[in-house]
Amino acid sequence: MKLADRVNALTPSTTLAITAKAKSLKNEGHDVIGLGAGEPDFNTPSYILDAAKEAMDQGFTKYTASGGTLELKQAIIDKMKSDHALNYTEKEVIVTTGAKHALYTLFQVILNPDDEVIIPAPYWVSYPEQIKLAQGQPVFVNAEEQNNFKITREQLQQAITEKTKAIIINSPSNPTGVMYSKEELEALGEVCLEHGLLIISDEIYEKLIYTQDKHVSIAQLSKDLKEQTIIINGVSKSHAMTGWRIGYAVGNQKIIQAMTNLASHSTSNPTSIAQAAALKAYTDSREQALSEMKAAFTQRLNTTYEWLTAIPGITCVKPKGAFYLFPNVKQAVEMNGFDSVDAWVEALLEEEKVALVPGSGFGSPNNVRLSYATGLDQLEEATKRIQHFVETHQV
Template sequence: MELKLAQRVKSLTPSSTLAITAKAKELKEQGENVIGLGAGEPDFNTPQHIIEAAVKSMHEGHTKYTPSAGLPALKKAIAGKFQRDQGLQYQPKEIIVGNGAKHVLYTLFQVILDEGDEVIIPIPYWVSYPEQVKLAGGVPVYLEGFEENDFKITPEQLEKVVTDRTKAVIINSPSNPTGILYTEEELLALGKVCLNKGILIVSDEIYEKLTYGDSKHFSIAQLSPELKEQTIVINGVSKSHSMTGWRIGYAAGNKNIIEAMTNLASHSTSNPTTTSQYATIAAYNGSQEAVEEMRQAFESRLETIFKKLISIPGFTCVKPQGAFYLFPNVKEAARLTGYSDGDAFAEALLVESKVAVIPGSGFGSPDNIRLSYATSLEQLEEAIKRIHLFVEEKSKSSVQK
């Protein structure tokens, strides 16, 4: 008997970030000195007071089921975070806690999309947005944020692609993979289009705590009561508190959408991991010193390596304002070294120079690659040195041919 897969999973594209990380790990296990710049997680351990709170909760017997939408105490902590950081007020029924921001997004698309509904996704995009939309029966509508505009979409672009099937638009600020932020004025202009057209705004703010220089994060939900009502904010503690493995994310917004997400969660995951919820309470209610220390470390690394990166022949790069990624355009570098695009360039870089970066095609930008600077400065500088040498040597051999 031949087992047939469901049609909805046949078109799925595997996560390019996880794929390159797995290949780099395989080479390391073979004894190769690989520097991995692919992982999207901080290289710091979870702050000690959070770990201690998790252990304490287990010793106190908090190892059972919780409400599907999360512990009341955690919802209170999340509401307190919104009030402190953005001046936003959310009631418990307007918040759902899930198994990571990725799963919360998945649940959201499952409850808001019917077959054929469209979701506008700016390019470059985080790799899972299109796949999650498709899994919910939706249709991704891509809208390119041009490099000359710092990869940001404009209100005029947005208005042109809206149809009677448009259900939502995704705004990711700070962005993965580019690290750019939308300003308050830019968000207001995009929000005006969404309000006029009746489009739900999905605001992915998972990197909000990681901003650099004079850049400031704004949630589109904080800019007016009308925008708050029409926005679902997605966030979590994975990046801000170095808790990627704890798997806690959440959504805040319209109570009817949150209720629907809660009902779906009750039949899919039952509840987020209990211990992780207690850890997250400590993350939001406790000291934030470690969060700032990590932010400062990332900013210091960025300032050190950015100049070195753009000195590589054929590399251009918009300087990130947040997150912990660099997203250089390597079209010219690929041409100089004899490769067709960023994907081929990235593969050769891993095989020949043992530097693992993420091909830009997974983000909708085949001329780019993504490098994470969530690793030690020593490793980063060595990686940039290897890339520079790779380009110089390959360029010479390409010319000789």
């Protein structure tokens, strides 16, 4: 049977491919250190687990409204007001089966064939694939490494055509960990307002920042920008709840209603029990678990950054958030006699049993993504193996 053209056009996930290879080697008994993880290595806090158990015991196991429970929507509304001084109504919020599903549903309801969406590169691997599934066209704008992987207003202006519908802003970013300042967002926002572009602000890593910099949502900069922005977020990263699959979108009522209508025919609703857990995450003021996670990530970032940049041929823009390093390994790859970063990564996994994700999957072929969402001892051993690999393969 012939598959649909839109599925055949998809690019397989580089992250999942390297994870599968690492798992295969592990199953063969090899001591593999996997640094491809896109999730915190901490368990969901116990008070959230308890809320889920209580919900089950009380019979909260049935369908909910397609767009999420009113209680969870209200908690999200309260969070947006508290964190960003943004006011939304219940009709401007949809709870989804993860932030990824929020993005997927959004693209399905806003894009017509050949509509263009601007994506700063490096980018999260699913952005272009979801746009293609909605019959849209991803348009990549290269965020230069010398500009800390951030695009400028001039670059954005040059990328806009009569077909441009939206732009994605991911701050802090996956895979780079960099974040836009208020001034940088204002500059991009002016261009978006001038051309009537919908701004898709992916803020899933907003709570994982390790400097004194404050996260700024572009929607909070002005009333006009708020009206033109859809914010995507969720509890996956902030509360170590990746497997619970609760995300959300807030913004324009017409778009949110269309997303809700589509969800009613696809997922029915986010899992009731997971919604109860997310409600507890947003209504309980305990910050100890998040503080402990951030402290661990801060230590890992600073220490691993020093280890990694001491390796010959490897440089790195130091991230401010998320839990990834995105080093440039082009010089090391050339020193080691490989034709590409992908080949270098594959050989590293085969020989040293360290799994990194090649930057080609993120639109940046000279880089690799390394997750520090794992123990410091594992990170130390991994960087030692990488250094050994680089030094022994010099040609």
